[in-house]
Amino acid sequence: MNRGVRYWGGMILLAAGLSAGLFASLMRKSGSSQDHVPIVQSRAQAAVTVQICAECHAEIVASFASAPHGRTLHRGDEPEILARFAGRSFQFPGSSTRIEFHADAGKLSLTSSTFAQSLPVDWIFGSGTHAQTPLILWNDARGQTSAIEHSVSWYAGGQIAATLGMDGLKASVGGEALGRHWGTAETANCFGCHATYVPAQEGQIDFDHLQPNIGCVRCHFDAATHARGMAGGAETKPIERFAALTPAESVFRCGECHRRAGELGGELKADDPTIVRFASVGLPQSPCFQRQAEVTLANGKPARLDCTTCHDPHRPTEQDWRNHTRVCLECHDSAQGRAIDCTHAPRTENCLKCHMPAVPSNDFLNFTDHWIRVR
Ligand code: HEC
Ligand code: HEC
Ligand code: HEC
Numbered sequence: 001m002n003r004g005v006r007y008w009g010g011m012i013l014l015a016a017g018l019s020a021g022l023f024a025s026l027m028r029k030s031g032s033s034q035d036h037v038p039i040v041q042s043r044a045q046a047a048v049t050v051q052i053c054a055e056c057h058a059e060i061v062a063s064f065a066s067a068p069h070g071r072t073l074h075r076g077d078e079p080e081i082l083a084r085f086a087g088r089s090f091q092f093p094g095s096s097t098r099i100e101f102h103a104d105a106g107k108l109s110l111t112s113s114t115f116a117q118s119l120p121v122d123w124i125f126g127s128g129t130h131a132q133t134p135l136i137l138w139n140d141a142r143g144q145t146s147a148i149e150h151s152v153s154w155y156a157g158g159q160i161a162a163t164l165g166m167d168g169l170k171a172s173v174g175g176e177a178l179g180r181h182w183g184t185a186e187t188a189n190c191f192g193c194h195a196t197y198v199p200a201q202e203g204q205i206d207f208d209h210l211q212p213n214i215g216c217v218r219c220h221f222d223a224a225t226h227a228r229g230m231a232g233g234a235e236t237k238p239i240e241r242f243a244a245l246t247p248a249e250s251v252f253r254c255g256e257c258h259r260r261a262g263e264l265g266g267e268l269k270a271d272d273p274t275i276v277r278f279a280s281v282g283l284p285q286s287p288c289f290q291r292q293a294e295v296t297l298a299n300g301k302p303a304r305l306d307c308t309t310c311h312d313p314h315r316p317t318e319q320d321w322r323n324h325t326r327v328c329l330e331c332h333d334s335a336q337g338r339a340i341d342c343t344h345a346p347r348t349e350n351c352l353k354c355h356m357p358a359v360p361s362n363d364f365l366n367f368t369d370h371w372i373r374v375r
């Protein structure tokens, strides 16, 4: 998750509502203390809410509520969150470090064998389609919002286990075992990619007015004007359509959060295991993406490949491989003079298995390799 986001350490941490002494033990060893500008800029103003769109786009708004984009961020007092975490515990294998989750006055909190005090969990990241990770918040000495991405997560198979990349985090003392420590800019980035509007003043996030989840206007930038115009019966400019963007522009838009190739730095190599996490980095490397203009579809239209060819961002992800391979076969059909056929498997096979496989990132989490290629 955090590749391309720089680590910001070395702050003196002072917890809101917790004793300075206890929280001093959460401190990381001093490093260079540098401010970074958040890479994800929240909207400047509170966004119009989904309800406004529902008036005319009821079906999309209804399906969106169950889509992962509509559920990227949760509060620690939601019943579903409590049902998944409270009363459960995790012991890091080969160590005495043990984390326990509790319901504390209707809100999630956790205790660690490495840390003396129970810590409130204000926010949980992720829809749960793949995983959910608690975030522990506090204000640093300057009153700015900082966070710990917790070392233990809930996985879609129901397991409670180490957060991706944190299996090794089992220091037996202090705050280290609690997870990855993030400064103000990185904390703002977490919320920036998982929320619609993140108001902040002088580095302190205003959680009372934060709008969680990826609302309509995060992707449809001009939707507020559109909604007002439509309601008034006088829209001056039609709303932007993704189909009018070039495939590269369209992928770039999703890449604001799903990452862009330029952010990773250096030459991209197909065998780099981190790329699999970032669909919008992988897909544009595929010959299918780069040479799509060469293909004319059966309906006479030029072929088009971007994220929306396979994904409807308003709905849960299509799980049936047949609906994905249909996309492959629309282009790959040498009998019709389109792109070449597979030299290895018949057209009835599941192309994804070999050319877009799910790659395990840890015991409970897979990502789909979107760099389509002969492997
Ligand atoms: C008063 C009714 C109304 C409201 C409110 C409204 N829309 Fe629309 N919207 C429409 C109509 C009608 C169209 C089709 C008109 C057109 O094609 O230009 C449309 C078209 C769109 C399109 C483009 C469809 C395409 O063909 O690509 C998008 C995207 C969209 N709306 C998003 C939104 C969002 C997001 C909101 C909430 C912020 C919203 N709309 C609020 C009536 C409305
Ligand atoms: C504002 C940030 C943001 C933007 C922009 C964005 N996404 Fe996402 N997307 C997310 C987050 C966060 C998740 C993780 C949801 C979760 O926790 O499961 C996600 C998840 C997904 C998933 C996986 C859903 C699943 O079943 O797990 C797909 C597919 C997806 N996005 C496609 C897109 C496409 C296509 C676009 C561009 C049209 C796009 N996203 C733009 C933030 C964004
Ligand atoms: C640049 C945008 C961006 C930032 C910054 C970001 N996320 Fe995400 N996050 C995403 C996207 C996109 C997804 C869905 C695809 C994926 O998993 O990479 C996601 C998925 C997740 C998930 C669901 C599980 C999973 O792996 O799919 C969790 C949990 C999560 N993020 C937590 C965090 C936390 C905690 C932070 C801050 C330390 C953070 N994210 C920062 C964009 C971002």
Ligand code: HEC
Binding pocket: 050, 053, 054, 057, 060, 061, 064, 069, 214, 215, 216, 217, 218, 219, 220, 242, 243, 308, 313, 314
């Ligand atoms: C993650 C980005 C993203 C979010 C969030 C998002 N949309 Fe869209 N929306 C898209 C894309 C991309 C398309 C074009 C889809 C395509 O070309 O298949 C689209 C198309 C549409 C359309 C026209 C196509 C259709 O299916 O009728 C409407 C209307 C629309 N969106 C409304 C909304 C509303 C309302 C919301 C909030 C509930 C919303 N969108 C949230 C990315 C997004």
Ligand code: HEC
Binding pocket: 251, 254, 258, 276, 277, 279, 280, 281, 283, 284, 305, 306, 307, 308, 309, 310, 311, 317, 318, 319, 320, 324, 327, 328, 352, 366, 367, 368, 369, 370
């Ligand atoms: C050729 C079809 C295809 C295209 C194009 C495509 N995806 Fe996917 N994507 C898939 C499949 C298949 C899955 C796995 C679905 C499943 O079974 O859960 C997937 C899964 C995902 C997931 C969930 C996490 C994972 O890795 O499994 C995210 C996030 C995602 N896609 C984002 C994107 C984005 C962003 C784009 C555009 C850059 C994109 N996808 C383009 C087919 C596609």
Ligand code: HEC
Binding pocket: 287, 288, 289, 291, 292, 294, 295, 303, 304, 305, 324, 325, 327, 328, 329, 331, 332, 339, 340, 351, 352, 355, 356, 372, 373, 374
């Ligand atoms: C928009 C059209 C289009 C779509 C959709 C598409 N491809 Fe391709 N693909 C191409 C073109 C064009 C080439 C280059 C063919 C050539 O070398 O002559 C290509 C090349 C390939 C190659 C060879 C890659 C290499 O390493 O040389 C594979 C494998 C492949 N595609 C598999 C797939 C699979 C699997 C899917 C569906 C998940 C898919 N393609 C979807 C157009 C497409």
Ligand code: HEC
Binding pocket: 325, 328, 329, 332, 340, 341, 342, 343, 344, 345, 346, 347, 348, 349, 350, 351, 352, 353, 354, 355, 374
């Ligand atoms: C069992 C694994 C497997 C499946 C399933 C599979 N492929 Fe392949 N594909 C391969 C291998 C291996 C190669 C390389 C063959 C070679 O180099 O001789 C290949 C080559 C290709 C090529 C490049 C052909 C060339 O002449 O360079 C394309 C295009 C392709 N596959 C598309 C697809 C499509 C589309 C599907 C789904 C209908 C598919 N493949 C299903 C394993 C598979």
